[in-house]
Amino acid sequence: MVERILPTPDAGDLLDLATELADRELAPRANDDEARSRFPADVIRTVGRAGLLGLPYPQGDGGAGQPYEVYLQVLEILASRWLAVAEAVSVHTLACYPVARFGSAEQRKLLPEMLGGDLLGAYCLSEPQGGSDAAALTTRGVRDGGHYVVTGTKAWITHAGRADFYNVFCRTGGPGPDGISCLLADARTPGILPQRPERTMAFRASPVAQIVFEDARVPADRLVGGEGQGFRIAMSALDGGRLGIAACAVGLAQAALDYAVGYARERTQFGRPIIDFQGLGFLLADAATQISAARALMLHAARLRDAGRPHSAEAAKAKLFATDTAMKVTTDAVQVLGGAGYVSDHPVERWMREAKVLQIVEGTNQIQRVVIARHLARS
Amino acid sequence: MNIVVLVKQVPDSGAERNLRSDDSTVDRGSASNVINEMDEYAIEEALRIREAHGGEVTVLSMGPAGAAESIRKALSMGPDGAVHVVDDALHGSCAVATSKVLAAALRTLSPDLVLCGAESTDGRVQVVPHMLAERLGVAALTGARKLTVDGGTLTVERQTEEGYEVVTAPAPAVVSVWDTINEPRYPSFKGIMAAKKKPLRTLALADLGIPADEVGLAGATSAVVEHSQRPPRSGGQKITDGGDGGVRLVEFLAAEKFV
Ligand SMILES: Cc1cc2nc3c(=O)[nH]c(=O)nc-3n(C[C@H](O)[C@H](O)[C@H](O)COP(=O)(O)OP(=O)(O)OC[C@H]3O[C@@H](n4cnc5c(N)ncnc54)[C@H](O)[C@@H]3O)c2cc1C
Numbered sequence: 001m002v003e004r005i006l007p008t009p010d011a012g013d014l015l016d017l018a019t020e021l022a023d024r025e026l027a028p029r030a031n032d033d034e035a036r037s038r039f040p041a042d043v044i045r046t047v048g049r050a051g052l053l054g055l056p057y058p059q060g061d062g063g064a065g066q067p068y069e070v071y072l073q074v075l076e077i078l079a080s081r082w083l084a085v086a087e088a089v090s091v092h093t094l095a096c097y098p099v100a101r102f103g104s105a106e107q108r109k110l111l112p113e114m115l116g117g118d119l120l121g122a123y124c125l126s127e128p129q130g131g132s133d134a135a136a137l138t139t140r141g142v143r144d145g146g147h148y149v150v151t152g153t154k155a156w157i158t159h160a161g162r163a164d165f166y167n168v169f170c171r172t173g174g175p176g177p178d179g180i181s182c183l184l185a186d187a188r189t190p191g192i193l194p195q196r197p198e199r200t201m202a203f204r205a206s207p208v209a210q211i212v213f214e215d216a217r218v219p220a221d222r223l224v225g226g227e228g229q230g231f232r233i234a235m236s237a238l239d240g241g242r243l244g245i246a247a248c249a250v251g252l253a254q255a256a257l258d259y260a261v262g263y264a265r266e267r268t269q270f271g272r273p274i275i276d277f278q279g280l281g282f283l284l285a286d287a288a289t290q291i292s293a294a295r296a297l298m299l300h301a302a303r304l305r306d307a308g309r310p311h312s313a314e315a316a317k318a319k320l321f322a323t324d325t326a327m328k329v330t331t332d333a334v335q336v337l338g339g340a341g342y343v344s345d346h347p348v349e350r351w352m353r354e355a356k357v358l359q360i361v362e363g364t365n366q367i368q369r370v371v372i373a374r375h376l377a378r379s
Numbered sequence: 380m381n382i383v384v385l386v387k388q389v390p391d392s393g394a395e396r397n398l399r400s401d402d403s404t405v406d407r408g409s410a411s412n413v414i415n416e417m418d419e420y421a422i423e424e425a426l427r428i429r430e431a432h433g434g435e436v437t438v439l440s441m442g443p444a445g446a447a448e449s450i451r452k453a454l455s456m457g458p459d460g461a462v463h464v465v466d467d468a469l470h471g472s473c474a475v476a477t478s479k480v481l482a483a484a485l486r487t488l489s490p491d492l493v494l495c496g497a498e499s500t501d502g503r504v505q506v507v508p509h510m511l512a513e514r515l516g517v518a519a520l521t522g523a524r525k526l527t528v529d530g531g532t533l534t535v536e537r538q539t540e541e542g543y544e545v546v547t548a549p550a551p552a553v554v555s556v557w558d559t560i561n562e563p564r565y566p567s568f569k570g571i572m573a574a575k576k577k578p579l580r581t582l583a584l585a586d587l588g589i590p591a592d593e594v595g596l597a598g599a600t601s602a603v604v605e606h607s608q609r610p611p612r613s614g615g616q617k618i619t620d621g622g623d624g625g626v627r628l629v630e631f632l633a634a635e636k637f638v
Contacts, residue, residue, distance in 0.1 A: 010571075010572055013568075013571045014568050014571070017565070020565070021565060049564065049565070049567060050565045050566070050568060052568070055568075064568050064569070
């Protein structure tokens with residue numbers, strides 16, 4: 001049991017609800033759906049109906065009005081049972097951000113449906129030739145009367161082919177970040193063509209694919225913010241998104257630690273439980289310490305965000321540290337189980353493969369260091 | 380339609396459960412207590428009827444003060460309000476007395492439909508729905524796996540060992556349901572917050588005009604004379620395969636009538 005200090009009794013009820021859902025709806029399905037690369041649309045719907053797809057947005061918009069501090073702990077609980085579902089919640093929450101924060105009054109009318117769990121969102125920034133260097137993106141949006149005509153290819157899009165709406169970052173102006181705009185596109189728009197899902201190393205219940213835009217006509221009133229505001233919107237959305245990934249990482253690492261500890265208490269060698277060997281006990285102690293530190297870092301960044309204070313660097317630190325921790329802890333969990341850790345009868349080898357993606361998405365951990373270093377150089 | 384759903388708080392059937400050593404009643408203090416599972420299906424059915432036909436859903440529960448927690452949980456799924464019959468004298472009530480108290484409370488609510496689970500996981504006697512219907516002078520449609528409401532007519536598919544029977548009755552009636560009838564929803568976070576503000580009325584025996592000696596251990600028509608712990612699990616039978624392992628496994632399964 002993780003001891004938590006929560007801001008309100010409501011938050012405690014929310015975490016109880018998340019725990020119940022995670023134990024009853026997520027945990028029993030995770031192994032099988034991951035093995036079969038099956039996207040759990042019904043589980044996401046259940047999670048959405050319970051109100052978990054719009055947690056950090058105002059109640060007036062159809063959200064739950066929860067601070068990031070609480071939202072992230074919900075993600076953490078979900079991730080401890082099934083990373084793909086937690087990540088789906090995180091990506092969806094990220095995909096709602098541009099409209100919630102920068103949308104016009106007209107666009108904001110879409111929020112209740114987006115936040116209420118009826119619609120699933122995706123966030124289309126990366127491209128085949130431009131991942132870390134997102135400002136170099138080449139997908140074009142050309143104004144034609146009342147529409148933008150979008151052409152180009154987006155890559156690595158979580159929920160491709162499954163989402164109901166896409167945030168599409170495209171070039172409406174000249175080169176560089178100032179030429180980028182954000183469009184909120186309906187997934188049914190003709191010319192938006194999700195490609196075959198990628199064959200990923202793990203995390204296969206979460207569909208990720210390229211999306212080809214072939215003269216897709218997006219109504220001009222779906223421009224979020226002004227023309228040229230897209231890159232700023234993308235980066236500000238990522239501050240929150242990175243905290244979401246940090247929370248996923250903490251949850252995954254906690255699951256791996258709990259599993260490894262359970263095993264180490266049961267498994268005996270040389271006549272005693274292996275946890276009693278200092279070599280293993282210290283390894284688990286280090287893992288527990290790193291997880292606590294990652295959680296504290298993530299919550300600190302979240303509280304800065306909730307207080308309206310600058311938090312980009314802290315969010316980057318949290319993402320970097322939490323996901324590196326998840327990678328290390330899941331790898332060590334395999335070690336704790338020995339041969340049993342290397343086979344799919346136990347979930348730890350899957351968790352180890354899943355952890356890897358967290359070091360890559362929403363800015364690789366190298367890019368997080370770039371963000372932190374840039375912050376140090378400037379301040 | 381004015382629907383009342385009966386909800387009972389029971390010890391979690393997944394956890395270790397005990398009878399009390401002093402009076403052989405269910406120990407509600409040691410186990411973690413939850414809504415009787417079958418009652419969640421009754422709540423879900425009530426909510427679906429309300430969604431389709433309008434009306435109001437009220438939760439009615441008889442139980443100790445601690446049952447209020449389960450009542451709030453039930454309310455978080457969506458009912459409009461709740462009535463909690465709570466009185467120290469009710470401790471140890473038998474099914475007959477329980478039905479007397481619930482019937483009295485139901486009369487104050489004049490429902491068009493009473494929904495409940497077909498059994499509770501603690502008592503498992505399955506008689507309360509029938510007794511209630513008898514006391515209220517209405518039909519008992521029990522063990523439903525499907526319920527349709529058509530104007531004032533209720534039709535259920537009554538689950539039996541072999542299949543089902545179709546039974547029809549005019550409202551008001553008591554309908555008890557099995558877990559085959561629907562898939563209960565989870566409370567939503569908004570529902571949980573809203574439930575905190577929903578009306579929860581408590582009634583004591585005096586409010587229902589029932590003398591204390593007609594209920595509880597004092598007025599019980601049945602009594603648990605003694606009880607003992609379930610014997611600890613024996614070691615089981617180990618079959619070491621000496622070439623005939625498969626045959627011996629099948630023999631075991633056949634002897635236990637598994638195959
Ligand atoms: C499963 C999955 C889901 C994803 N979901 C989404 C999504 O929903 N939406 C979306 O837009 N994108 C998504 N992505 C894309 C992800 O954000 C990118 O993969 C990531 O930003 C890295 O880009 P890249 O793959 O092009 O790698 P590259 O940018 O080519 O990087 C290759 C290597 O170079 C390093 N590198 C690059 N630049 C620097 C530098 N300046 N300093 C030091 N090292 C550097 C990187 O750290 C990395 O190690 C997803 C990716 C995966 C794998």
